Amino acid sequence: xxxxxxxxxxxDRQSFDPANGALPAPHDIHYVEARxxxxxxxxxxxxxxxxxxxxxxxxxxxxxxxAAQGTRLIALRSAGFNHVDLAAAARLGLVVARVPAYSxxxxxxxxxxxxxxxxxxxxxxxxxxxxxxxxLDGLLGFDLRGRTVGIVGTGKIGLNVARIMRGFDCTVIAxxxxxxxxxxxxxxxxxxxxxxxxxxxxxxxxHCPLTPDTHHLVDAAAIAxxxxxxxxxxxxxxxxxxxxxxxxxLKSGRIGHVGLDVYEEEGDLFFTxxxxxxxxxDVFARLLTFPNVLVTGHQAFFTREALxxxxxxxxxxxxxxxxxxxxxxxxSVEKLA
Ligand code: NAI
Numbered sequence: 001x002x003x004x005x006x007x008x009x010x011x012d013r014q015s016f017d018p019a020n021g022a023l024p025a026p027h028d029i030h031y032v033e034a035r036x037x038x039x040x041x042x043x044x045x046x047x048x049x050x051x052x053x054x055x056x057x058x059x060x061x062x063x064x065x066x067a068a069q070g071t072r073l074i075a076l077r078s079a080g081f082n083h084v085d086l087a088a089a090a091r092l093g094l095v096v097a098r099v100p101a102y103s104x105x106x107x108x109x110x111x112x113x114x115x116x117x118x119x120x121x122x123x124x125x126x127x128x129x130x131x132x133x134x135x136l137d138g139l140l141g142f143d144l145r146g147r148t149v150g151i152v153g154t155g156k157i158g159l160n161v162a163r164i165m166r167g168f169d170c171t172v173i174a175x176x177x178x179x180x181x182x183x184x185x186x187x188x189x190x191x192x193x194x195x196x197x198x199x200x201x202x203x204x205x206x207h208c209p210l211t212p213d214t215h216h217l218v219d220a221a222a223i224a225x226x227x228x229x230x231x232x233x234x235x236x237x238x239x240x241x242x243x244x245x246x247x248x249x250l251k252s253g254r255i256g257h258v259g260l261d262v263y264e265e266e267g268d269l270f271f272t273x274x275x276x277x278x279x280x281x282d283v284f285a286r287l288l289t290f291p292n293v294l295v296t297g298h299q300a301f302f303t304r305e306a307l308x309x310x311x312x313x314x315x316x317x318x319x320x321x322x323x324x325x326x327x328x329x330x331x332s333v334e335k336l337a
Contacts, residue, residue: 001322002028003075004047006036006056009271011307012077019311027318035267041065049073049318054080054298055267060088067092073321077314080237081331082210090332097317097327101156102301102309108160110300111205111235114259115165118231118294119144145169150201152176152217153208153236154184161205163187173197176208198225203233210237220245229256235300238264243283250290258293261300270297
């Protein structure tokens with residue numbers, strides 16, 4: 001099947017080419033570097049399948065162009081699908097597929113890397129060491145053992161983070177409107193309600209999807225309930241956190257550490273080399289100025305195993321759609337509910 005793969009980076013070719021080449025009937029992949037939106041959608045003309053990533057904009061105008069040009073399948077190479085107007089896709093007869101799980105370990109391990117780096121100031125120590133400065137002032141951390149970690153969203157990733165943090169002898173509490181008590185108990189955690197999670201956690205880690213319900217879940221009111229000096233980690237989706245409220249929380253000292261792998265307006269920032277440009281997003285630029293904020297550019301998924309899993313599942317979705325008219329992992333409009 002002819003596939004237009006948008007937002008192509010070198011690592012996409014390195015994972016998709018071998019996986020596609022190993023198929024009995026490889027697909028005809030057209031790599032497009034541009035991000036997909038209503039303007040670039042024309043590049044998919046003649047391609048029944050479009051493959052999109054997290055910062056492609058699959059809003060109604062883009063989907064209308066794709067449908068008019070004959071595209072029938074949107075194969076997301078991500079788990080999240082908050083960037084797709086599913087109602088518009090359904091109206092236009094476009095089938096949407098995703099990669100529901102590719103390596104929950106990759107994201108969970110990056111989350112824990114952020115916790116450790118922020119706590120023990122590894123990023124600062126590295127920069128100092130490069131200058132021959134081995135002083136310890138400003139590098140003071142805390143023992144993780146005995147601390148309380150609050151997990152928001154106990155799906156595949158959240159449960160993995162819970163399991164790893166129990167290995168540090170942390171107390172793990174969690175909140176999820178769709179709890180799985182047996183799964184959480186199996187990794188040594190317990191459910192609490194949302195206010196209790198905010199009030200009791202020394203570290204809060206976000207692992208829920210971005211939906212209308214979770215948009216700005218962490219806002220000024222939530223931050224006001226958090227412990228003084230709390231650590232907040234977001235590897236889920238940027239829109240779950242109100243960035244302006246986060247800045248206020250950092251300025252007041254309520255929030256002691258922030259680790260962000262995602263950002264509300266990351267589409268114009270991440271996966272791009274902006275090192276010779278002025279960053280135009282003042283909120284993001286302000287976040288970067290705090291010494292206790294660590295930002296990675298949507299990197300949590302970026303392991304060899306995850307990339308291979310994404311390529312395999314995406315291609316399997318496309319093959320299944322070609323053979324049967326239905327992908328292996330469809331996303332339906334009901335998912336929004
Ligand atoms: P999952 O679907 O297995 O689990 C999500 C959990 O969040 C579910 O248990 C759900 O009930 C829960 N949830 C829904 N609304 C909630 C709310 N209001 N409060 C608390 N929990 C809520 O998803 P998975 O695979 O664990 O991924 C979680 C999120 O991580 C994804 O939705 C995606 O946005 C993000 N992600 C980030 C990546 C990165 O590279 N930074 C890579 C992959 C996923």
